[in-house]
Amino acid sequence: MHKRLGAPLFFMMLGLAAMTTAQAGERRCTFYEGPSNDGNVFEPPRWPGSLTPGMYVQPGIVRAGRDDFYQFIAWRALAGMPLDTAAQEPLRPFDPCWLTGTSEPRDFDPHEDPALKSALQAWQTERARAGAPKLAALAIAGPDSSVLNCPADAFRNAVRTLGARLASAARGPALLDWIAGQDAVFANCAAPTAMPADAPADAPEWLRMDRAYQQAAAHFYRAAYPEAAARFDAIAQDPASPWRQLAPYLAARADVRAASAVGYGTVDAAPMASALKRLDPLADAAADTPLRADARRLRQLVLLRTAPAQVLARLDTELGNAAPSANIGQDVRDYSYAWRATPSAERAQLAYGAWLAAMRSAGSAKAAPGDALRQWESTQQLPWLVAALTLAKPQAPGALLAAAQALPPTSPAYLTARYHLARLAARDADAVAIVDAALALRPTISADDANAFKRIGLARARNLDDAARFIVRSKVLPVHGEAPVAAMDVATFLNTGLPLDMLLTLAQRKTLPPKLRAELETVAWTRALPLARPDVATRLAPAIKKRFAGAAALVEQMLAETDPALRRGIGAMLLARYPGMVGNVSPFIGYQTDPAKFAYPNMRASNELEQSRENWWRVFAGGDPTYGKRLAAPAMPAFLAAGAAATLRTERATLAALPSGTDYLAGLVMEHAAREPRDARLPQALSMLIRAHGGDARGQYTVPMFKHLHKYFARNEWAKRTRTHR
Secondary structure: OOOOOOOOOOOOOOOOOOOOOOOEEEEEOOOOOOOOOOOOOOOOOOOOOOOHHHHHHOOOOOOOOOOOOHHHHHHHHOOOOOOOOOHHHHHHHHOOEEEOOOOOOOOHHHHHHHHHHHHHHHHHHOOOOOOOOOOOOOOOOOOOOOOOOOOHHHHHHHHHHHHHHHHHOOOHHHHHHHHHHHHHHHHOOOOOOOOOOOOOOOOOOHHHHHHHHHHHHHHHHHOHHHHHHHHHHHHHHHOOOOOOOOHHHHHHHHHHHHHHHOOOOOOOHHHHHHHHHHHHHHOOOOOOOOHHHHHHHHHHHHHHHHHHHHEEEEEEHOOOOOOOOOOOOHHHHHHHHHHHHHHHHHHHHOOHHHHHHHHHHHHOOOHHHHHHHOOOOOOOHHHHHHHHHHOOOOOOOOHHHHHHHHHHOOOOHHHHHHHHHHHHOOOOHHHHHHHHHHHOOOOOOOHHHHHHHHHHHHHHOOOOHHHHOEEEEEOOOOOOOOOOOOOOOHHHHHHOOOOOOHHHHHHHOOOHHHHHHHHHHHHHHHOOOOOOHHHHHHHHHHHHHHHHHHHHHHHHHHHOOOOOOHHHHHHHHHHOOOOOOOOOOOOOOOOOOOHHHHHHHHOOOOOOOOOOOOOOOOOOOOOOOOOOOOOOOOOOOOOEEEEEHHHHHHHHHHHOOOOOHHHHHHHHHHHHHHHOOOOOOOHHHHHHHHHHOOOOOOOHHHHHHHHHOOOOOOOOOOHHHHOOOO
């Protein structure tokens, strides 16, 4: 995903004495790249496309595989403890889809964070207001650009402190000396450098105390953590210092950094123990102050690294309280970290932890459906009913199905139960009836849930009419560029589940969205060539000429040709000229330009550069799709009659036996060139096929095509564009 939110507390690098508040933002689950392998814009894999306030009460279909953040929200609703508005607000910034000014793609450099730049500018502005000369750009990027050694809050704290000194002290050498000292502190952000000089002997008392704090902070930023802690301890002993109360907390922060500095994934126990000793009095103080809250969060960080099972047990209780803490967002994220670091036997003793384990196990080879079922049978609790249904296999116990059937529409588990009743139904007709009833609830149910029901409906379709209803899905996540026209299961069904005649019938249904209709028409048109179906090409010719306007003349010439061999050659030249004519529906990002001008690599055997099309026929049995999974021959749709199923098997075998799209077309075009070597339609097709090989001279036809192009059409513009076959 595109965010770093959700990391446990120990990954958060806050400024010294930073008291932060949640940033304003918006919820927008989005892909910065192509859809992932296990879901796309129709099927978000780990996060729901929407999270309205109502979903905290009615969570929709509670699914295994969702991020722990959403599992927690669902568990609270199922347990009869839905999170109210007061709890939702502090939770929201930890939503993986919550975008703020600092939410960026994975490779984002935090030093380019707008919030940091704003804080740096504020520091420059406040310095100028105090009469200090303007600084050159601050070099705050350390050797690890993924971590902010001096984050935005460090500069905000400096701005606040300088403002306070401006208000209480006269302008003059002492104030400029303070600014110089703070500049020296920040100079250590990128790498150890000069320390703030000692305060002059005649310096006022406030500057002396501030300088002690600045020197401790500089040691902290230059990673001299023991020295920083010792200096903060000294400040804590100075009754006159304005930093006296904060100093023990900062010394504990130095301990925590020292403990983590030994290497990723390892912890030095001694500094952690020292940090706990410093933090306990602060965290357990009677007075409720921001420092107490910060100390509690930092103590939780330390315990996550040293005693995760202890944190997990405490958070399991706190997250199940009627009124969760104000720190609920970070607690939910820390719970996930502690859950993973705690042995399964200890997790099994927890209320939420055991349920989360069951939901996370669904789909795993190690899943134990019986455990969840026994939990439901012994407790009769709604969360365990959902877990048992999620893990249930066909022929599930009648009592479980009866309990699911009895849930009223007002139950937070209602949609989940209906989903699994459809999935587990013994008869296709029953499954489709449940799906149709659920879809009739739109717009009450989300597009995400509607798509999930349609996925079941398509798998259990009884006829082509059912299929036509269930292949139409709603996008639930935005993408950059044009989205695909089909979800993954829809693309698989359309590519492998229907013989050409039925695909054509489906393509000509007026009820389909225009883009999906155009896609199906183009796929059927393209398949008509290798399947030797000129009748299909004739029926689709008007639609193809409309979509590919420049192809009209070649289309007419192909249909008018009575010699099958010549017609096949013209058809191959036509497909070579218009690479947007492809033989499969794609579940990946769609055309990035007009399909008539689509990028050449879509016909290559390896399609990694343009992840918008699998290579023509390679999604069939024996193919090796570019997204890395070898696919077995898909099961025949149950509704196909014997004759249609036999036809589909024959067509599958024909298409699966074809080479890559480039080699297939190149072979046909070279056959045509042998018969009609000077055909004026050849140069463009030859040039495009050569380039479709991507300069791979090892291709069987690459060199012969290049030689033919330059032998017979040396002065042609397409020959001039194709200077080499490499």
